[in-house]
Amino acid sequence: MHGLRALVVGCGVTALVLSPLFREPRRDSFPLSTYPMFADHPQDPWIFTVLGVDESGAEHRLSPALITGSHEAMQAAETVRLAVSESADTQIRLCANVASRVASAGRRSLVRLVVVGLQYDPVAYFTEDGDEPRARLEYARCDVPRAPVPE
Numbered sequence: 001m002h003g004l005r006a007l008v009v010g011c012g013v014t015a016l017v018l019s020p021l022f023r024e025p026r027r028d029s030f031p032l033s034t035y036p037m038f039a040d041h042p043q044d045p046w047i048f049t050v051l052g053v054d055e056s057g058a059e060h061r062l063s064p065a066l067i068t069g070s071h072e073a074m075q076a077a078e079t080v081r082l083a084v085s086e087s088a089d090t091q092i093r094l095c096a097n098v099a100s101r102v103a104s105a106g107r108r109s110l111v112r113l114v115v116v117g118l119q120y121d122p123v124a125y126f127t128e129d130g131d132e133p134r135a136r137l138e139y140a141r142c143d144v145p146r147a148p149v150p151e
Helices: 002-022 064-068 073-085 088-104 122-127
Strands: 046-054 059-061 110-119 135-143
Touching (some): 046 064, 046 073, 064 073, 064 088, 073 088, 073 110
Antiparallel strands (some): 046 059, 110 135
16 A cells, blocks of 8 residues: 555656646746746847947947946946837937036046947847947937137
8 A cells, every 4th residue: 555655646746846837837836947047048138328439439338436426336236217108309318417517527538428238138148248238229429518628
Protein backbone atom coordinates (compact mmCIF):
# COMPACT_ATOMS: atom_id res chain seq x y z
CA MET A 1 0.00 0.00 0.00
CA HIS A 2 2.87 2.37 0.81
CA GLY A 3 4.40 1.69 -2.61
CA LEU A 4 1.16 2.65 -4.41
CA ARG A 5 0.79 5.80 -2.32
CA ALA A 6 4.41 6.79 -3.04
CA LEU A 7 3.86 6.19 -6.76
CA VAL A 8 0.70 8.35 -6.82
CA VAL A 9 2.37 11.17 -4.85
CA GLY A 10 5.51 10.98 -7.01
CA CYS A 11 3.50 11.08 -10.25
CA GLY A 12 1.32 13.91 -8.91
CA VAL A 13 4.33 16.05 -7.93
CA THR A 14 5.98 15.36 -11.29
CA ALA A 15 2.78 16.37 -13.12
CA LEU A 16 2.58 19.62 -11.11
CA VAL A 17 6.20 20.48 -11.85
CA LEU A 18 5.71 19.83 -15.57
CA SER A 19 2.31 21.55 -15.82
CA PRO A 20 3.73 25.02 -16.65
CA LEU A 21 5.05 23.54 -19.90
CA PHE A 22 1.47 23.05 -21.07
CA ARG A 23 0.09 26.48 -20.10
CA GLU A 24 0.18 29.83 -21.77
CA PRO A 25 3.61 31.36 -20.90
CA ARG A 26 2.20 34.64 -19.54
CA ARG A 27 0.04 32.85 -16.97
CA ASP A 28 1.86 32.83 -13.68
CA SER A 29 0.76 31.26 -10.43
CA PHE A 30 1.96 30.37 -7.00
CA PRO A 31 3.68 28.07 -6.08
CA LEU A 32 4.79 27.02 -9.58
CA SER A 33 6.00 29.95 -11.64
CA THR A 34 6.91 30.09 -15.32
CA TYR A 35 8.89 33.29 -14.61
CA PRO A 36 7.31 35.19 -17.52
CA MET A 37 9.41 38.27 -16.80
CA PHE A 38 12.42 36.27 -17.99
CA ALA A 39 10.73 34.08 -20.59
CA ASP A 40 9.22 36.87 -22.69
CA HIS A 41 11.07 39.46 -24.70
CA PRO A 42 9.29 42.68 -23.71
CA GLN A 43 8.99 45.67 -25.96
CA ASP A 44 12.27 47.55 -26.15
CA PRO A 45 12.37 50.25 -23.47
CA TRP A 46 12.34 53.99 -24.08
CA ILE A 47 14.71 56.31 -22.24
CA PHE A 48 13.68 59.95 -22.06
CA THR A 49 16.37 62.58 -21.61
CA VAL A 50 17.63 65.99 -22.59
CA LEU A 51 20.67 66.16 -24.87
CA GLY A 52 22.94 69.14 -25.41
CA VAL A 53 23.96 70.06 -28.96
CA ASP A 54 27.17 71.94 -29.76
CA GLU A 55 27.84 74.23 -32.74
CA SER A 56 29.02 71.33 -34.90
CA GLY A 57 25.75 69.46 -34.27
CA ALA A 58 27.30 66.79 -32.03
CA GLU A 59 25.06 65.66 -29.17
CA HIS A 60 26.22 65.39 -25.57
CA ARG A 61 24.61 63.77 -22.56
CA LEU A 62 23.71 66.08 -19.71
CA SER A 63 24.20 65.24 -16.07
CA PRO A 64 21.15 64.75 -13.85
CA ALA A 65 22.16 67.96 -12.03
CA LEU A 66 21.76 69.95 -15.25
CA ILE A 67 18.43 68.32 -16.05
CA THR A 68 16.75 68.67 -12.64
CA GLY A 69 19.15 70.45 -10.31
CA SER A 70 19.58 67.16 -8.41
CA HIS A 71 22.32 64.55 -8.73
CA GLU A 72 19.75 61.72 -8.73
CA ALA A 73 19.67 59.96 -12.11
CA MET A 74 16.27 58.35 -11.53
CA GLN A 75 14.75 61.71 -10.57
CA ALA A 76 16.08 63.25 -13.78
CA ALA A 77 14.76 60.36 -15.88
CA GLU A 78 11.33 60.53 -14.25
CA THR A 79 11.16 64.33 -14.63
CA VAL A 80 11.77 64.05 -18.37
CA ARG A 81 9.40 61.08 -18.73
CA LEU A 82 6.60 62.99 -17.00
CA ALA A 83 7.17 66.06 -19.17
CA VAL A 84 7.05 63.89 -22.30
CA SER A 85 3.79 62.31 -21.15
CA GLU A 86 2.19 65.72 -20.70
CA SER A 87 1.72 68.61 -23.12
CA ALA A 88 4.10 70.24 -25.60
CA ASP A 89 4.07 73.32 -23.33
CA THR A 90 5.38 71.22 -20.43
CA GLN A 91 8.14 69.83 -22.65
CA ILE A 92 9.15 73.32 -23.79
CA ARG A 93 9.16 74.56 -20.16
CA LEU A 94 11.40 71.67 -19.16
CA CYS A 95 13.75 72.46 -22.03
CA ALA A 96 13.90 76.15 -21.05
CA ASN A 97 14.58 75.29 -17.39
CA VAL A 98 17.40 72.94 -18.35
CA ALA A 99 18.79 75.54 -20.77
CA SER A 100 18.90 78.06 -17.94
CA ARG A 101 20.87 75.62 -15.75
CA VAL A 102 23.23 74.81 -18.65
CA ALA A 103 23.90 78.52 -19.20
CA SER A 104 24.45 79.12 -15.47
CA ALA A 105 26.88 76.19 -15.34
CA GLY A 106 29.01 77.82 -18.01
CA ARG A 107 28.61 75.08 -20.60
CA ARG A 108 29.45 77.50 -23.43
CA SER A 109 30.01 74.75 -25.99
CA LEU A 110 26.30 73.84 -25.95
CA VAL A 111 24.09 76.02 -28.12
CA ARG A 112 20.85 74.02 -28.17
CA LEU A 113 19.00 71.38 -26.16
CA VAL A 114 16.74 68.60 -27.37
CA VAL A 115 14.20 66.66 -25.31
CA VAL A 116 14.20 63.15 -26.78
CA GLY A 117 12.96 59.62 -26.32
CA LEU A 118 15.45 56.93 -27.32
CA GLN A 119 14.48 53.28 -27.75
CA TYR A 120 17.13 50.62 -27.21
CA ASP A 121 17.29 46.86 -27.60
CA PRO A 122 18.61 45.87 -24.15
CA VAL A 123 20.06 42.54 -25.29
CA ALA A 124 21.95 44.11 -28.20
CA TYR A 125 23.06 46.99 -25.97
CA PHE A 126 24.91 44.64 -23.64
CA THR A 127 25.99 41.89 -26.05
CA GLU A 128 26.95 43.61 -29.29
CA ASP A 129 27.31 47.04 -30.82
CA GLY A 130 23.81 48.07 -29.81
CA ASP A 131 24.61 51.41 -28.21
CA GLU A 132 22.82 53.26 -31.00
CA PRO A 133 19.08 53.70 -30.38
CA ARG A 134 16.65 51.75 -32.55
CA ALA A 135 14.24 54.65 -32.63
CA ARG A 136 14.26 58.29 -31.64
CA LEU A 137 11.45 60.75 -30.99
CA GLU A 138 12.07 64.45 -30.52
CA TYR A 139 9.65 66.29 -28.25
CA ALA A 140 11.08 69.79 -27.85
CA ARG A 141 14.13 71.86 -28.61
CA CYS A 142 15.34 75.18 -27.33
CA ASP A 143 18.38 77.40 -27.48
CA VAL A 144 20.78 77.82 -24.58
CA PRO A 145 20.78 81.50 -23.56
CA ARG A 146 24.08 83.25 -24.22
CA ALA A 147 25.51 85.33 -21.42
CA PRO A 148 27.83 88.13 -22.48
CA VAL A 149 31.47 87.09 -22.47
CA PRO A 150 33.38 88.98 -19.75
CA GLU A 151 36.18 91.15 -21.09
